Amino acid sequence: MSQLAYEYGSCEPAIDELITRFGDRVSLSDAVRERFGKDESFHPSLPPDAVVTPHSTEEVSEIVSICARYHVPVIPYGTGTALEGHVGALHGGVCINMLEMNQVVEVHAEDLDVVVQPGITRKQLNEYLRDSGLFFPIDPGADASIGGMAACRASGTNAVRYGTMRENVLALTVVLADGRIIQTSRRPRKSAAGYDLTRLFVGSEGTLGVITEVTLRLYGIPESITSAVCTFPDVESAVNTVITTIQFGIPVARIELIDETQIEAINNYSKTDFELAPTLFLEFHGTEAYAVEQAQSLEEIATEFGGGNFKWTANTEERNRLWQARHDVAYACKAMRPKGEIWATDVCVPISRLADCITETQADIKDAGLLAPIAGHVGDGNFHLCLVVDPDDQDERDRAEALHERMVMRALSMGGTCTGEHGIGYGKLDFLVAEHGEAVSVMRSLKQALDPDNIMNPGKILRI
């Protein structure tokens, strides 16, 4: 089916109705539309026709109902930190800015869960929770909104221990394409009552409905947090350390591989002095004795695989410096070239193939004459390529695109996925088909069942 199978209505009458109802909470200004048509990816801004800012689930339902009546696309927007063109208005339409729906609705400390509006960011939530002794662990790097994280099935550094949004969203309130409001589930830790609607909407990138409330699992802040750094002679020995750690069931909270090029970028940008070598950044959560036990076990394993310079610390400031440097890798990469633009992408493979996938990709980067540091959530078999490309150099862009395609196809040939955590957006549509084959037609059937007029964030995930 082509992109043109759907006929969208003119936005004007819909926008008129929205202005009548929401007044100056509807913006038509170029600057605002430009901003809301862009995420943090290399994809250009595709501005929507209008941006409207609701304050409640019921208001979202009204907005969607108006858009549905006129067959006008609806694009939910959180913080715009997605990485595959998730918010671009490919077919025009109305962007729903969720950022003013950012309240904590209810904290259930005894049940270790919290109900929030989707516009709250993960840092705002953890700030709110600080005195309760609880925290929400999922950390994709960016200070993304919880609604956006749910919509994109975000994960990040802590996923190896705490899972991704898939495991940590307990329930959602969703506005469907016809304006109906549903609850996908309730708060209990588990249920065998009917189809798993929660997991269907988690990762659906706004294409099946607008998430207007999220119930999340929380965790007690660990008694002790210990971070560590360890260097290796090559990527393979680092990855073998990771495999053995996971096999021994050591519950590392974070286990990140940073390649030599990425270490160089970090040292320059964050003024650190890490040794130039493939390096693991680690974190252990638990009681004090247990965190130490974990760190010691890991040091033993690393030593066996030729790792060295094992340094660990429970000092909060030193830990924060380490993880800030890790989170700043994209900026560090950008700083490596004055005219460089960042093209961040990711794949995920079964961990047994991770060393091969990374080393073959590194060789490919060298052959292509490109600058592309690698960092990864290696406990999950997931790694990121941060291509630093001169946007004005068409030849370099072509080489980057070819390299990117080879990396994704390599991951697929190893039984992996075309994206571990960035999502499909409209940047990886073809790779989704390469990965899932016939199953994509099932995805399309689901989309058509829930959004027959294809107004919900059209052109993302599925090319329809």
Next chain:
Amino acid sequence: MSQLAYEYGSCEPAIDELITRFGDRVSLSDAVRERFGKDESFHPSLPPDAVVTPHSTEEVSEIVSICARYHVPVIPYGTGTALEGHVGALHGGVCINMLEMNQVVEVHAEDLDVVVQPGITRKQLNEYLRDSGLFFPIDPGADASIGGMAACRASGTNAVRYGTMRENVLALTVVLADGRIIQTSRRPRKSAAGYDLTRLFVGSEGTLGVITEVTLRLYGIPESITSAVCTFPDVESAVNTVITTIQFGIPVARIELIDETQIEAINNYSKTDFELAPTLFLEFHGTEAYAVEQAQSLEEIATEFGGGNFKWTANTEERNRLWQARHDVAYACKAMRPKGEIWATDVCVPISRLADCITETQADIKDAGLLAPIAGHVGDGNFHLCLVVDPDDQDERDRAEALHERMVMRALSMGGTCTGEHGIGYGKLDFLVAEHGEAVSVMRSLKQALDPDNIMNPGKILRI
């Protein structure tokens, strides 16, 4: 929509074709059909018109294609250990016996995953894995088939630590209602590539397709396993111990509440001498030092809430005796009354409401003059009522039904779910609607999108 909205074809021509293709792997005998029309629930047998036994995904696809051509219902069957009438042939049709598709396809020890055919049982799988140092933890009590466990989103005693089938199925091969074969996902630990088809089929109870291959997460067998028992003055103090344990992040592998009546039944049946009191059965997995640390922390917490008689053991035989007694509760309940039939049911609530839900239910049991021991996976807020009912006493059956309905509605009013792990089958159809409201119409849209002629296990989950 009524149950009669769909017109099914006569089974005869479909069965003729199946016999031509599969010969004596099609059974029409009364005894076989009777057996395959019944699970372990109190629901009566509803025999299918024929039972056919495939040996491969392709053969399942052929069977479903034949049934689809004649509009004949298809009912997949694993071990028949479900508890809500999941396999009854409400509208006749063809039962697919998956039990001869019971091979381990591939073990990926480094990736901690395994690919199996759906007819293998969890004990067969763990027997196969024994020498690899790996195990599959999900334990619903019965030695169920892995395909059935996936289809019913099974969980059980270990779920508090390892999650349910929702968290532990990585990928499925599924035969759809028109005979198409899809892979829902690949083996990596995480993916952000498209809709989560795996979680859609996990828990769909055979109503969206037939599961023909399952990829599961595995875990290293813990270095040390310690079990413990502890008694409490009342249910509330036991539950408060559980809440505090979970809040402190102590990763108990099992934490089961057994009420006084259930302890009495166990002592009689399993020849044990547990004190007659609300009791927690516990298990800790980890390194030796860590398992002991967990057990000690738990003893401290229990003592604070009035718990006593804390006994723990790392002895394998003693541990096995304890968990065998736990797994035999249904038989123990049955043995309490010579003419008693078991009606096992479950609900799950946010843990903060668990003590209230259980004690109100206990009072209700007493008022109704019924025998109904309680045991529960309390770390998840999930508990089971094991009604022991004289099937010939209509008045007692009515009281049991009324009590059951009150318990489910109580759980719903506390923000809970009508079933934590048993599923909907056709026994809890009305409760699904009471729980999910408008969301049930979304489930119906999904069902219609994937199975427009409603041939896949019709009448289960949805009354259509």
